[in-house]
Structure formats: structure tokens, C-alpha cells
Amino acid sequence: MDERSIRILQAIATLGTGSPDEISAHTGIPKSTVHYRITKLKEEGIVLDDLFTIDLEKLGLEITIITEVIAEYDEQYHTQVGEKLAEIEGVNQVYFTMGETDFVVIAHLAGREMVHRLISDYERINEVVRTSSQFVVETVKDEPHPLNDFEFETLVATTVDLD
Structure with a gap:
């Protein structure tokens, strides 16, 4: 992992997007390099999904x-x-x-x-x-998206109460 990859990961966290255009504008790293690096970070298992969840242990x-x-x-x-x-x-x-x-x-x-x-x-x-x-000795659960902790019907019932 080099400084460019770390700069890209920080930009994703700051901007809340994996858009190569926005990351390039934010970091000054060429768009093609950003795209290539993101692909490599996914292949290496550092970026785990399209929501850009990061494996902190690999960092x-x-x-x-x-x-x-x-x-x-x-x-x-x-x-x-x-x-x-x-x-x-x-x-x-x-x-x-x-x-x-x-x-x-x-x-x-x-x-x-x-x-x-x-x-x-x-x-x-x-x-x-x-x-x-x-x-922490072992992480049993670390769900970065709390909506995944609920059944669809529960969320519908909760949001209906908000209307």
C-alpha cells in the first residue's frame, strides 16, 4: 500500500463516493490511475464492496x-x-x-x-x-449499514409511523 492508494481511500471516506472523477478532482491523481487503484484495492480485498467498505486489518x-x-x-x-x-x-x-x-x-x-x-x-x-x-479479541459482528440489521417489514412499519 503506497501513499496514492491511501490518499484515494481517504478521499472516498471524505467525499462519500468512489467516483474516479470526484476523487481525481479532490486528490489531483489522474482519473485513470484512480480507477486502476480502486480495482486493485478490490482485488486485494482491502475494499470489500461497491459501497467501499474497508477491511481495516488489511490496512x-x-x-x-x-x-x-x-x-x-x-x-x-x-x-x-x-x-x-x-x-x-x-x-x-x-x-x-x-x-x-x-x-x-x-x-x-x-x-x-x-x-x-x-x-x-x-x-x-x-x-x-x-x-x-x-x-477487542475478536469481532463477532461489525455491520456498517444498520438497515441490514432489520427485516424489511420492520423498517416499513417504522417508517409508516413517521408519515
Whole structure:
């Protein structure tokens, strides 16, 4: 995997499309190169489907860390602390929750050094009181498209209620 392929994958994530025209305009990489690289990424199993789902393990991001974060309560702390957590490199999901845990944070990382940096970045946030992190040993289910978790009839009944 070289810098061009990574730049293409980042453009897909940013733009929300695999259009070679749009990726080329965004990255400055020639359209024919973009098309060729996307085809190669699919052949190598890095891009898994036409929706551009990425196999993070094949990109070296094989460690998933789930962290519970306890923060000092203050007015609007959920917004302020949540935004600080979201800015940390490698963090791709931040949830403000009810109960004893204030936030649940999910990160995908490449190795121990990145895990150490992640924990250090959490500790640098003044409002963070305590964290508890777990390594994911095996992913049982990771459905990137929540609509696939429902039967068609359930979705129809849910959306009918919205009309």
C-alpha cells in the first residue's frame, strides 16, 4: 500500500463516493490511475464492496480499543469533552451515554505505540477523570449499514409511523 492508494481511500471516506472523477478532482491523481487503484484495492480485498467498505486489518489497523470515559460534570461538558475525544487521532466513534460512564469511545489502531499514544491523549484532557479500555479479541459482528440489521417489514412499519 503506497501513499496514492491511501490518499484515494481517504478521499472516498471524505467525499462519500468512489467516483474516479470526484476523487481525481479532490486528490489531483489522474482519473485513470484512480480507477486502476480502486480495482486493485478490490482485488486485494482491502475494499470489500461497491459501497467501499474497508477491511481495516488489511490496512494494518487491526487493534480495536473500546474505552469508557468518566469526565468531570460541568455545564455543556458532554459537548466540550466529546469534541476533544473526537479529535484524537484513531478515534472514529464517540458516544455520550447515560449511567456511570459518560462516554464510550471506539478507536482502530495499528500497534502498541498507537495504543499508548491514545491513552496519553485521553489523559491530557483536563476534564477526564478516569478511563477503562478494553481490547477487542475478536469481532463477532461489525455491520456498517444498520438497515441490514432489520427485516424489511420492520423498517416499513417504522417508517409508516413517521408519515
